[in-house]
Amino acid sequence: MGSTTPSQQKHKITVIGSGNWGCAIAKIAAENAASNPGLFEEKVEMWVFEETVEIPKTSKNYNPSNAGPQKLTEVINTVHENVKYLPGIQLPVNLHANPSLEDAVKDSTILIFNLPHQFIIKTCEQIKGKILPYARGISCIKGVDVNSTGIHLFSETIGRILGIYCGALSGANIANEVAQEKWSETSIAYDPPHLDSQAPSRSTSTTDLVEFQHKDTSGQISEVKLQALPTSYPPIDHFVLKSLFHRPYFHVRVVNDVAGVSISGALKNIVALAAGWVVGMGWGDNAKSAIMRVGLMEMVKFGDTFFSASIDNRTFTDESAGVADLITSSSSGRNFRCAKLSVERNMPIEEVERTELNGQKLQGTSTAVEVNSFLKKQGMEEDFPLFTAVFRILEGSMKVEDIPSYIERPPQASPTPASPNSKAGNEGARITAARL
Numbered sequence: 443m444g445s446t447t448p449s450q451q452k453h454k455i456t457v458i459g460s461g462n463w464g465c466a467i468a469k470i471a472a473e474n475a476a477s478n479p480g481l482f483e484e485k486v487e488m489w490v491f492e493e494t495v496e497i498p499k500t501s502k503n504y505n506p507s508n509a510g511p512q513k514l515t516e517v518i519n520t521v522h523e524n525v526k527y528l529p530g531i532q533l534p535v536n537l538h539a540n541p542s543l544e545d546a547v548k549d550s551t552i553l554i555f556n557l558p559h560q561f562i563i564k565t566c567e568q569i570k571g572k573i574l575p576y577a578r579g580i581s582c583i584k585g586v587d588v589n590s591t592g593i594h595l596f597s598e599t600i601g602r603i604l605g606i607y608c609g610a611l612s613g614a615n616i617a618n619e620v621a622q623e624k625w626s627e628t629s630i631a632y633d634p635p636h637l638d639s640q641a642p643s644r645s646t647s648t649t650d651l652v653e654f655q656h657k658d659t660s661g662q663i664s665e666v667k668l669q670a671l672p673t674s675y676p677p678i679d680h681f682v683l684k685s686l687f688h689r690p691y692f693h694v695r696v697v698n699d700v701a702g703v704s705i706s707g708a709l710k711n712i713v714a715l716a717a718g719w720v721v722g723m724g725w726g727d728n729a730k731s732a733i734m735r736v737g738l739m740e741m742v743k744f745g746d747t748f749f750s751a752s753i754d755n756r757t758f759t760d761e762s763a764g765v766a767d768l769i770t771s772s773s774s775g776r777n778f779r780c781a782k783l784s785v786e787r788n789m790p791i792e793e794v795e796r797t798e799l800n801g802q803k804l805q806g807t808s809t810a811v812e813v814n815s816f817l818k819k820q821g822m823e824e825d826f827p828l829f830t831a832v833f834r835i836l837e838g839s840m841k842v843e844d845i846p847s848y849i850e851r852p853p854q855a856s857p858t859p860a861s862p863n864s865k866a867g868n869e870g871a872r873i874t875a876a877r878l
């Protein structure tokens with residue numbers, strides 16, 4: 443638990459990202475920074491990918507003197523509303539929108555990563571070597587990093603690029619509901635290497651590098667250098683993280699299973715697409731439940747198969763990040779809603795994303811493609827028929843109508859190519875080749 447003796451220095455918090463979830467989490471962090479002055483600096487930085495916006499007349503912060511095009515950071519810092527990505531929510535005045543990534547992360551001990559997953563690697567590369575070497579991270583990203591070396595959790599990718607330890611936050615958390623302070627739960631997974639057994643975990647010097655062998659969640663062993671946090675700061679532990687994220691309307695459980703929390707958050711987005719499609723076809727709740735049942739089984743199997751070294755299967759059932767997130771996402775998440783509309787309107791899902799989300803990003807479509815490329819390399823597409831069906835529907839080689847028979851008993855041969863006059867909805871379910 444937390445330290446009992448007062449520390450001289452407080453943690454400085456930076457949120458990297460300012461979208462729908464980025465702002466909702468930044469609001470929570472800023473509220474808690476203000477109410478825990480012994481632990482955190484009051485001002486919380488939020489890096490904003492700068493763009494020009496207008497305050498809409500529907501905003502309660504609109505007045506004729508602030509009409510017209512303005513920088514998003516200026517709008518957030520003056521009227522305290524992200525009018526584009528989280529409209530209608532008043533943000534705390536101690537949350538500072540910063541267009542400079544380098545400046546936003548400078549001197550921060552706790553970095554909260556909250557961006558659509560396609561932007562995270564480039565963003566981390568920009569701040570490599572420019573953060574405190576003893577900073578710690580929390581990744582709120584729902585996605586997986588698939589590259590030529592295999593599949594990795596974003597918490598691990600962030601940690602590897604920046605040379606820091608990074609945990610994960612994920613749960614049944616529709617951002618707009620959380621921002622409106624409607625009660626929800628979340629899971630934070632934080633399990634830094636036990637430096638105590640290898641070298642002192644706390645340092646009075648800022649140059650102490652602790653070198654040790656680290657087994658990552660997929661079982662790969664690597665040499666890691668981690669700088670210990672100076673003793674002048676309160677230790678970054680479960681107590682401090684709960685103090686930073688728990689609110690009366692946002693209940694946090696801190697656990698150790700980083701792989702389980704991260705994997706379920708990424709994979710449920712693939713399942714939510716299938717749920718949206720079958721509901722869009724008018725098949726009803728029984729069909730959606732069947733998708734969720736098979737989806738959950740594949741999520742658990744995926745964790746067991748590729749992250750067995752560290753995953754705790756109870757996370758899928760017992761924590762908010764597991765089945766609870768699958769249920770909420772398959773009821774009202776953006777992946778579900780856009781997939782449903784793509785079938786109803788017979789429109790590519792990317793087009794629905796572009797016209798309906800006002801700049802917000804779907805994560806399920808790219809995750810389905812990335813997971814499929816990984817499964818293909820393992821020769822295991824047939825072992826995950828729902829994930830494979832979602833990918834094939836996106837690429838246009840399968841139809842939504844094929845899902846029931848395909849997930850019941852995966853065929854040995856390739857599925858029948860989509861008929862050119864397939865029913866309304868099946869063309870719509872596709873994404874363009876550029877995303878594949």
Ligand SMILES: NC(=O)C1=CN([C@@H]2O[C@H](COP(=O)(O)OP(=O)(O)OC[C@H]3O[C@@H](n4cnc5c(N)ncnc54)[C@H](O)[C@@H]3O)[C@@H](O)[C@H]2O)C=CC1
Binds near residue numbers: 803
């Ligand atoms: N929105 C939600 O309800 C929830 C989202 N998440 C996860 O949180 C992560 C972040 O999602 P959101 O904050 O909702 O993002 P979002 O979907 O609102 O995406 C828009 C954000 O992307 C930024 N962006 C656009 N182009 C960029 C670029 N080239 N470089 C950097 N940033 C760029 C925009 O400035 C904006 O801040 C995702 O992985 C998502 O799955 C998790 C829980 C709930």
Ligand SMILES: O=C(CO)COP(=O)(O)O
Binds near residue numbers: 767775776778804
């Ligand atoms: O992750 C989410 C809820 O927990 C939100 O999912 P979507 O990105 O599909 O909206």
